[in-house]
Amino acid sequence: MITLTDIHKSFGSKQVLRGVDLHIPRGESMVIIGGSGTGKSVTLKCVLGLVTPDQGRIEVDGQNAARAERDTFLARFGMLFQGGALFDSMPVWQNVAFRLLRGSLKRPRAEAREIAVEKLRRVGLSPDVADLFPAELSGGMQKRVGLARAIAAEPEIIFFDEPTTGLDPIMAGVINELIREIVVEMGVTAMTITHDMSSVRAIADKVAMLHDGVIKWSGPVADMDASGDPYLDQFIHGRAEGPIASVR
Amino acid sequence: MTVVITPLALFGRWALALLAAIGRIALFAGQTVAHIVKPPFYRREFTSALLHIGYLSLPVVGMTTFFTGGALALQIFAGGARFSAEAVVPQIVAIGMVRELGPVLVGLMIAARVTSSIAAELATMRVTEQIDALVTLSTHPMKYLTVPRVLAATLVMPLLVGVGDVIGIMGGFLVGTERLGFNGATYLQNTVEFLQLNDVVTSLIKGAVFGFIAATMGCYYGLNSGLGAQGVGRATKASVVAASVLILAANFILTGVFFSI
Numbered sequence A: 001m002i003t004l005t006d007i008h009k010s011f012g013s014k015q016v017l018r019g020v021d022l023h024i025p026r027g028e029s030m031v032i033i034g035g036s037g038t039g040k041s042v043t044l045k046c047v048l049g050l051v052t053p054d055q056g057r058i059e060v061d062g063q064n065a066a067r068a069e070r071d072t073f074l075a076r077f078g079m080l081f082q083g084g085a086l087f088d089s090m091p092v093w094q095n096v097a098f099r100l101l102r103g104s105l106k107r108p109r110a111e112a113r114e115i116a117v118e119k120l121r122r123v124g125l126s127p128d129v130a131d132l133f134p135a136e137l138s139g140g141m142q143k144r145v146g147l148a149r150a151i152a153a154e155p156e157i158i159f160f161d162e163p164t165t166g167l168d169p170i171m172a173g174v175i176n177e178l179i180r181e182i183v184v185e186m187g188v189t190a191m192t193i194t195h196d197m198s199s200v201r202a203i204a205d206k207v208a209m210l211h212d213g214v215i216k217w218s219g220p221v222a223d224m225d226a227s228g229d230p231y232l233d234q235f236i237h238g239r240a241e242g243p244i245a246s247v248r
Numbered sequence B: 001m002t003v004v005i006t007p008l009a010l011f012g013r014w015a016l017a018l019l020a021a022i023g024r025i026a027l028f029a030g031q032t033v034a035h036i037v038k039p040p041f042y043r044r045e046f047t048s049a050l051l052h053i054g055y056l057s058l059p060v061v062g063m064t065t066f067f068t069g070g071a072l073a074l075q076i077f078a079g080g081a082r083f084s085a086e087a088v089v090p091q092i093v094a095i096g097m098v099r100e101l102g103p104v105l106v107g108l109m110i111a112a113r114v115t116s117s118i119a120a121e122l123a124t125m126r127v128t129e130q131i132d133a134l135v136t137l138s139t140h141p142m143k144y145l146t147v148p149r150v151l152a153a154t155l156v157m158p159l160l161v162g163v164g165d166v167i168g169i170m171g172g173f174l175v176g177t178e179r180l181g182f183n184g185a186t187y188l189q190n191t192v193e194f195l196q197l198n199d200v201v202t203s204l205i206k207g208a209v210f211g212f213i214a215a216t217m218g219c220y221y222g223l224n225s226g227l228g229a230q231g232v233g234r235a236t237k238a239s240v241v242a243a244s245v246l247i248l249a250a251n252f253i254l255t256g257v258f259f260s261i
């Protein structure tokens, strides 16, 4: 459903992506792993058009993303940002229901609020949180509000940028389950970035490893342990020694 | 040779950068106007901008123009006394406030109060990826953030300037009647008879233009801010400087256009 072909992106003289090829079939959950600063977040932003690639082609359902009508294109996506990116000028429930309060999906306020509270419950937040402002929440709570916002309008494709970072192990388990549930039950196509290997095993159908600006390895999650790829092995076992330099 | 060339090259580079910035700002202003007429229109954001830019600016506008009107009356009285023309205080205060000081002072206060807050808010949104989040939620940042603020500032500034003009004249009136021995009724009559409709209308037009400049600069520098806390600081500073200079320049041009004929 989503195909990236030969994506290049540099910031100034710094080459971040040097030819990323990636294919995510409909209804599958792809997890991207890779060292910090290798360009995982930039890759997601390229697909959404928040960052314009210098070179390469991105297709969604065979349609060139660069030429798609922006509103209808973006309406199919939900995105959880690494930093949450909550609107701090409005209370939590309005953040979650942002799409439901304006534009083509607009519905009555009371109904939008009800949906927001329900989504908050799904990410493990009580209804009292709904009327707080983002600045009054802890980091992990903000992350979960961002997650609730990403899934609120029930998009077909959802990107999660580090959904479990900053959460306690139990909450991380809840979120992993939630993501799995969304993919299996709602047929959502998901792309998740994570550093947490237990999360990879819980969420992924397929795994792709980004290193040095290219996809070094990709395949089904079951093949991950027996890949024989020294880069992947070093990464999943968290070894300091190996082909990946520890200073980057 | 290089002693001559280096400053020249520096000046050239500076001039080019300035022209490029002017071009980008003009383009941004044009896009803003284009987005005003194209739906959707975010009414809630517009109302909130009206409140923040208009209503909540009233105290600062009132104080600024009140003290300036008072000081102006004192100065004109003292200056006029040198050629026994003390009696012109009401007329000069009125014309000075309405034609120049009202719009310019209110414009500069709005640049300080509103431009800076818009720029800091939007720059922080940029830095914390809230602008990116808006885009992914199918909301155009120009329509959602820029249009309500620019439209509100343009519409509400004539009102603020009108209030400022009146309060400025009142400041002059109080000083004139309490300190300088003018008769209240005569002072008011002189003011009202001397002012022409033209003076008031141009005052309000200046207000609208300054409001547009102030909000547009805040949005432009906020949305195009650099990264990090430093980026927010730079954007805020640049927006206030640009808004103030542009307001003064626009005032000069508008005064020339309105009163040269």
Ligand SMILES: Nc1ncnc2c1ncn2[C@@H]1O[C@H](COP(=O)(O)OP(=O)(O)OP(=O)(O)O)[C@@H](O)[C@H]1O
Pocket: A011, A016, A034, A035, A036, A037, A038, A039, A040, A041, A042, A043, A082
């Ligand atoms: N807007 C930008 N301007 C300049 N450089 C950028 C920008 N965005 C990203 N980069 C650079 O691109 C590189 C990749 O960034 P990215 O955020 O994609 O990393 P990441 O793989 O998501 O890392 P992490 O796991 O730490 O989140 C970084 O080195 C960063 O410095």
Ligand SMILES: [Mg+2]
Pocket: A040, A041, A042, A082, A161
């Ligand atoms: Mg990242």
